Amino acid sequence: MKIIKLNAIDSTNTYLKNLLKIEYPADGTIVLANEQLAGRGQRNSSWISKKGESLTFSIFKKYDNLLAEEQFAISMAVALAVKEALTFFGLEDCHIKWPNDILSANRKLCGILIENVLEKNRIKHSVIGIGLNVNETEFDNLPQASSLYRQTGIKYNLDEVFTSLSNAIFEKLKSVEKVPFESLKEAYESHLFRKGKISVFENSAGNRFNGIINGVSNSGELIVQTESATKKFTLKEIKLFY
Known part of the structure; x- marks a missing residue:
């Protein structure tokens, strides 16, 4: 080293x-x-x-x-x-x-x-x-x-x-x-923070919504269960608040 x-x-x-x-x-x-x-x-x-x-x-x-x-x-x-x-x-x-x-x-x-x-x-x-x-x-x-x-x-x-x-x-x-x-x-x-818990997110348009983190995809996208569907988000598309 x-x-x-x-x-x-x-x-x-x-x-x-x-x-x-x-x-x-x-x-x-x-x-x-x-x-x-x-x-x-x-x-x-x-x-x-x-x-x-x-x-x-x-x-x-x-x-x-x-x-x-x-x-x-x-x-x-x-x-x-x-x-x-x-x-x-x-x-x-x-x-x-x-x-x-x-x-x-x-x-x-x-x-x-x-x-x-x-x-x-x-x-x-x-x-x-x-x-x-x-x-x-x-x-x-x-x-x-x-x-x-x-x-x-x-x-x-x-x-x-x-x-x-x-x-x-x-x-x-x-x-x-x-x-x-x-x-x-x-x-x-x-060890993923907020996994399985209802959390508040903000999308790239600045709109906030509730969702539950289910895990990550093989390419590193965050998998979130929203009220309407299970979706995958990249780092530029979503921000986790709490």
């Missing part, structure tokens, strides 16, 4: 992708930033990190034989790895909010941004960005955000959390080409 440590950078994902234009990094290369100035999240959102209180890093992972149609396996594997690692650190009531945010008691602690590069019908490699709130105490204008410290009352050593978290992710990714897709999906769905 090669670790590139940086003091401050706009985005660790962007840094890794720019590095790919110059050289092909070794499998498992990690870019770890002490401070990230322009982190990116899902839906083109930003990820705010605090120097010395949070972890922001990106992992480069290549694959030998992972089909493009199975790329959601990467998202599920990474989310499960993060969830399991944080549970080890004492985090309770931990769930995966589709597609791969990590929550504790309905509060978001970790965001994951995965960018895959395809070659023909296979996935060549991924750049996997992780943003984890560790020791923060305050979140200005972010009422749904939290940290490991706020959820457990424990102050953590960032290096220890980083080591455990990155190792857990690598272990899951090492087996992602071997573990049956359905087995991985079953594990993922068992």
Whole structure:
């Protein structure tokens, strides 16, 4: 495992992708930033990190034989790895909010941004960005955000959390080409936030409706039972409120 440590950078994902234009990094290369100035999240959102209180890093992972149609396996594997690692650190009531945010008691602690590069019908490699709130105490204008410290009352050593978290992710990714897709999906769905409960959603037109999450499709769409029918939604088509 090669670790590139940086003091401050706009985005660790962007840094890794720019590095790919110059050289092909070794499998498992990690870019770890002490401070990230322009982190990116899902839906083109930003990820705010605090120097010395949070972890922001990106992992480069290549694959030998992972089909493009199975790329959601990467998202599920990474989310499960993060969830399991944080549970080890004492985090309770931990769930995966589709597609791969990590929550504790309905509060978001970790965001994951995965960018895959395809070659023909296979996935060549991924750049996997992780943003984890560790020791923060305050979140200005972010009422749904939290940290490991706020959820457990424990102050953590960032290096220890980083080591455990990155190792857990690598272990899951090492087996992602071997573990049956359905087995991985079953594990993922068992930890899916609001699964089987009546929830409020908003579609791309801004209209809200009630529905029940049944699970996910093989391509990563959210399967929701609405009042009229069972429907599949992509990330751009739906937003879960509660």
